[in-house]
Amino acid sequence: MRFTIKNAQDFWCGVFFTAMGVLAIWLARDYPMGSALEMGPGYFPTWLGGIMIAFGLVIGALSLKVARADDEPAPAGPWAYRPWLAICGALVVFALLMDAGFGFVPSLFALIVGCALAHKDVRWGETLVLAVVLTAAAVAIFSYGLELPYRLFWWSH
Amino acid sequence: METLLQNLLLGFSVALTLENLFYCFAGVFLGTLIGVLPGIGSLATMAMLLPLTLVLPPVSALIMLAGIYYGSDYGGSTTAILVNLPGEGSSVVTVLDGHPMAQQGRAGPALAIAAIGSFFAGCVATLLVALVGPPLANIAINFNSPEYFSLMVMALVCASVVGSGSLLKSLAMVVLGLLIGIVGTDVTSGASRFTFGSVALSDGVGIAVAAMGLFGITEIVKNLAGTEMTQTILRGKITGLMPRWSDFKVSFGPIVRGTAIGAVFGPLPGLGGTISSFTSYMVEKKIAKDPSRFGKGAIEGVAGPESANNACAQTTFVPMLTLGIPASASMAIMLGAMMMHGITPGPQVMTSRPELFWGLIASMWIGNAMLLVLNLPLIGLWVRLLKVPYRILFPIIVTFMGIGIYSLNTMGADVMLAALFGAMGYVLYRLGCPFPPLILAMILGPLMEENLRRSLLLTDGDPSVFFTRPISLGFMIATGVLLLLFALPVFRRKRKAVMAGE
Incomplete structure (x- = not known):
């Protein structure tokens, strides 16, 4: 199966957020999770990391399917x-x-x-x-x- | 009614002390000065000047910071009218008719009507804040953790839905902001989280540091990346400052309508000045007898949006002051400043620190009057300032930012962190991600975690609590409706049209 990236900006955006989510969960790996009743210091960051990965994957997946809309503003020019x-x-x-x-x-x-x-x-x-x-x-x-x-x-x- | 008068009287007695008058003036003046510089929006201005206010007593500091906020907003309009260089946000609209007016030699009346409209809007909006604030705080004082949590979810989703850019990216930025908000020492367990063993991070990431990086440094990098800015600075003298009587007559309606639009949009998270200005502009264009005049120097096209923008700038204080929930990135910075002064934001501020609440409100009225008096004679100075080339300007700005951040805690680590935020900001900008949701989430993050923890503790860890308590359920339903609205193609098209400015 071959991937074609239809929207490079969103593809890298997805990669970025997925990586940030993974990083958050990895950093929080030693924080006690606790439970919903008694949230430990690891509870909130781990959940947020998970949500972040989900967002990253959806944004990345969509970038393979949907090209950028013409009217969506994009930063022009090369990387400064x-x-x-x-x-x-x-x-x-x-x-x-x-x-x-x-x-x-x-x-x-x-x-x-x-x-x-x-x-x-x-x-x-x-x-x-x-x-x-x-x-x-x-x-x-x-x-x-x-x-x-x-x-x-x-x-x- | 009587208490309102008493309260306003208290406010003016605070705001009219010589000291606070001076800080209000200093804020308005410095805010306008920096706001006039091309490519620096009001957020960057606030972030840059925030360190200056930290040495003051809390009331004076907030008065000055508020002055910086609406001063820089007005400075941005000045640049838009004189240079045809819309900075960010609301001045994009002002430029449409403001600059053509300037080209016709009517820069004076354009700036004057902007100031007069803003002043009128400021007066009305300030009164509204004074009227709406106390009852709202009275309701909010009964809120419990579940209500607060749901309210924050609604505020963040609302800011993402109405903001520019893709919804998914905005929501991802919210989550990223919440994660950055976690950095530091956990209040409940005392555990250090995401600090990488650094002492500098144990108190968390300062909002000033993050805002300076994201809105200050990133903005400068963006400006330098572009082709040399083609500035069409006005040549020749600006004559005839005062608008003609006929100008006043046609501007009256737009000013009143603009004020109403801005006042309604202000408290809603994420809506802010830009959308108020656009809406006002479109309304004026629609009801004008001759819409073709718009874009060619119609004074209504300046009067309406400028009033809307300023009314919005004032009423946006309502949720920040009464609920402790910022409706915009600027208010997040205000809230951050409050916390740095040891004030816990929330509905109790009004009763525990009435002099702060009412003093701030009264000062906004005085500050608006100052803008009116200050700016008209100073137009010559602003024009000269705009002639300084950006090549000279940006090292000056970076230097003051560097010193400002360093002076916060006398720590190099803060400066490095701001540089990191600046570097990350440019990456996020290239990826098409909007910053305001991140800043809002960053400041709300610790509060959200705390309220989530307390809510779940109340109900033995049952998350349905957010949907069984009526007020909380209301917020959750509103959040759902917002997301559904976004899914509707009609709304999406409208939103895009507004963003594209047509």
Whole structure:
């Protein structure tokens, strides 16, 4: 038997939800189930995981049968890898630098330069000016204005 | 009647303190400021500015957050009229006639009538909230766990049925939201669930973090993915702010009808501003003597939908304040903020914290008046703000989001979690899944589990309890009817037509 996927978006959607349901049940495997009378911590998540798998399978199964309706809106264009990775990545780097105690100023600088990479047309001069000005503004607002107690550099406290 | 006056008086005595007036103003101003920026809807604005409000006392914080909410909504309309760039939701309708008006040099009157209509709608709706709130809370105070559970099921299904996109996907998003709501320490057993051993997750996933990721980060990624936004920013001066007398005359009817439509739709879960605006627009077009004027700068096409949207924005507070059930993602964020301040939402808020309930209501009226006064002189500023290229704008937004999330708990883990939600949000967007059901479910998740547990405890584990108690049965029947309605092809076609905007 050969499968033909009539609606790729829904197919992957079904896969995604099924996987999430499996993940939920697997994570909840050690939580005591209890009974309907006395629900344990595992009761609700396990049931929800099951329902999630059911939804995922139905969505996935329908995608093999039914093509997408013409009027259904769909995101156009290719997957936006660049902004997707750059923005989320820059935030993670910012979090790591702050937690590691590098200080507010270097962390902000990294965040701003990092997320500027998300734009397909990076202008380095402009980005550097923006990073300097924005870091200064953020320090003025948050460190001096709102008095958030973050150390500015790794050598200050 | 007398108690209503007394209550409103109490509300105004709270809202009119210098401090709260300032926070109301700050909320409205900041909300409009961020809301004006293209590509940032009111949800992202609320999520971004939420951390700022957390340092305030609860009443001031909620007043400010409410100000941010309707301020950003109004900011979105401003962008729609001036730039022909509908952000999200309701401003899609405003753009239809608002931008043609701006092109004819009538941006001033368009913005003014939007503000005036919104103000009128805000006044009426605020009064309605004050009238409807207490009796509703009185009924709800007798609700028991089964009623609450059924009510939440109904709210979530309703939000999925009327929202955009496929019903199956919306319902799956509800379940995903409920699962995310489970993350953290189980209140009954004390067990850590889905925390992956992380301390940061032991208190659960913050609504601010999730909303910032899903609505803030995802939105920016989406904007950057598209082709360079072609902005047709208005050139030339905006002259003649005030509408003509004839403008007022034709706008009066649409404003009143729009207010009625919005006020009815507001409390219904998932309906929200977009559908109110569309409905109002279609009504006006239908009853107009010359429907062909619509789309070419008819002032009714701005006045009606804007009033509807604002009336809806006010009455949507009703279920949140009286039942503790949010009717929209924005209200879920409000509810989350309430919980962060240690207030348990529900019908008891009105009696245990009257100053909060009535102060918030009075502040909405004041905030609407502020919008009216604030925005007309500031149009020049908004126009200049809109000329900043997105290349410069988005790093600024991301920076403030990053600092905002980090400052919540001074924890990098929160920022990483928001980034994860942002990354997941883009995946879900590509898969065609709507976000509001997830946010609603996330905040209702722990409450639903608790009420399910208590219900089943009441009846020795017999789930038929939800169908034997009359009020609970009523909610369940309503849920069934909603799902059946969706199965009817006529309704489905109508809903699609509304979504497509025709």
